[in-house]
Amino acid sequence: MKIYYDNDADLKYLEDKVVAVIGYGSQGHAQAQNLKDSGVDVVVGLRKESSSWPLAEEDGFEVLTTPEAAAKADVIQILIPDIKQASVFKNDIEPNLEAGNALVFSHGLNIHYDQIVPQKDVDVFMVAPKSPGHLVRRLYEDGKGVPGLLAVYQDFTGKAYELGLAYAKGIGCTHAGVIETTFQEETETDLFGEQAVLCGGTTALVKAGFETLVEAGYQPEIAYFEVLNELKLIVDLMFEGGISTMRDSISDTAQYGDLVSGPRVIDEHVKENMQAVLEDIQTGKFAREWILENQANRPVFNSLTKKDEDSQIEAVGRKLRKMMSWID
Numbered sequence: 001m002k003i004y005y006d007n008d009a010d011l012k013y014l015e016d017k018v019v020a021v022i023g024y025g026s027q028g029h030a031q032a033q034n035l036k037d038s039g040v041d042v043v044v045g046l047r048k049e050s051s052s053w054p055l056a057e058e059d060g061f062e063v064l065t066t067p068e069a070a071a072k073a074d075v076i077q078i079l080i081p082d083i084k085q086a087s088v089f090k091n092d093i094e095p096n097l098e099a100g101n102a103l104v105f106s107h108g109l110n111i112h113y114d115q116i117v118p119q120k121d122v123d124v125f126m127v128a129p130k131s132p133g134h135l136v137r138r139l140y141e142d143g144k145g146v147p148g149l150l151a152v153y154q155d156f157t158g159k160a161y162e163l164g165l166a167y168a169k170g171i172g173c174t175h176a177g178v179i180e181t182t183f184q185e186e187t188e189t190d191l192f193g194e195q196a197v198l199c200g201g202t203t204a205l206v207k208a209g210f211e212t213l214v215e216a217g218y219q220p221e222i223a224y225f226e227v228l229n230e231l232k233l234i235v236d237l238m239f240e241g242g243i244s245t246m247r248d249s250i251s252d253t254a255q256y257g258d259l260v261s262g263p264r265v266i267d268e269h270v271k272e273n274m275q276a277v278l279e280d281i282q283t284g285k286f287a288r289e290w291i292l293e294n295q296a297n298r299p300v301f302n303s304l305t306k307k308d309e310d311s312q313i314e315a316v317g318r319k320l321r322k323m324m325s326w327i328d
């Protein structure tokens, strides 16, 4: 496995090219601004009524409608919500693609599950930052960068890898390291990571810990600090030096509790459940459910989101965070 760094990538492959970043949300604002600061000619594509339009203009971009941006650009990066990409591609981008253009993604869902089937005479690649968009921007501004993945699905021009690495350099990813992957591997591991561990697994673990303490009669504020607030500090240590470094920093009492009680909470059933989640991703069952959920106007998404927004842990957190002046 090779990791690509700044020296492996050359921004010259983006010289004389216009990049259209479609969407100006979490990834869109970050990637567009990083590319611009790297000297790349960027336009932003949005719908006319978009609330992001004035923001992108304030940030100094030429903003065009999506069809206009796609027509003007040589490289078109689609950074709108996954579920909207197929129809925007069909209606606004595909009619404006020219042979030799490049189509770029930051997540492989639409290509991998055949929701977008691009014409054969364009390059198709993915540069996927392994980070939320706002940190893609913040770490670039700090002179760092977030790690990323590069996958090439179609190499019509014979230069898709070079162009992909140049794009990754432009958004700061080669500063931290870029690993080559496939659309299948990125899609399945990204969906699994966010569902089982990073987002779904973590929020379920935190909520279960909070409820266990509160139901046992402990103060909700103490429960919040114990299972949610301090989680960041523990994760920061794991991020910096792995599990061992984190364990070096905690008391030996905590280490012993970690070793003996962790596997009691996350037992073998959890791994079986994770395997079931992964199977639904691999078979396309999750993707089909998510597509149908959107066609039905998101009844499950909306009701589960509201339930959590109204939960006690969120109310306690809102109150406590107001007292934490250091949180921006």
Ligand SMILES: NC(=O)C1=CN([C@@H]2O[C@H](COP(=O)(O)OP(=O)(O)OC[C@H]3O[C@@H](n4cnc5c(N)ncnc54)[C@H](OP(=O)(O)O)[C@@H]3O)[C@@H](O)[C@H]2O)C=CC1
Binding pocket: 022, 023, 024, 025, 026, 027, 028, 045, 046, 047, 049, 050, 051, 052, 053, 066, 078, 079, 080, 081, 082, 084, 088, 106, 107, 128, 129, 130, 131, 132, 133, 134
């Ligand atoms: N969020 C993240 O950190 C990560 C995201 N990704 C991937 O990046 C891609 C973008 O995700 P993310 O940044 O979260 O997306 P966002 O939800 O933040 O995208 C919102 C932007 O898309 C625009 N938009 C929505 N619908 C349309 C439309 N029909 N036509 C044109 N623009 C539209 C919105 O403008 P409007 O005001 O019109 O709604 C807004 O500017 C996805 O593929 C995602 O999987 C990958 C890694 C991390």
Ligand SMILES: CC[C@](O)(C(C)=O)C(=O)O
Binding pocket: 129, 130, 131, 132, 133, 190, 193, 194, 198, 199
């Ligand atoms: C962890 C969620 C993510 O996969 C990400 C920020 O990388 C996403 O889709 O937003």
Ligand SMILES: [Mg+2]
Binding pocket: 130, 131, 190, 194
């Ligand atoms: Mg991800």
Ligand SMILES: [Mg+2]
Binding pocket: 107, 190, 191, 194
């Ligand atoms: Mg994701």
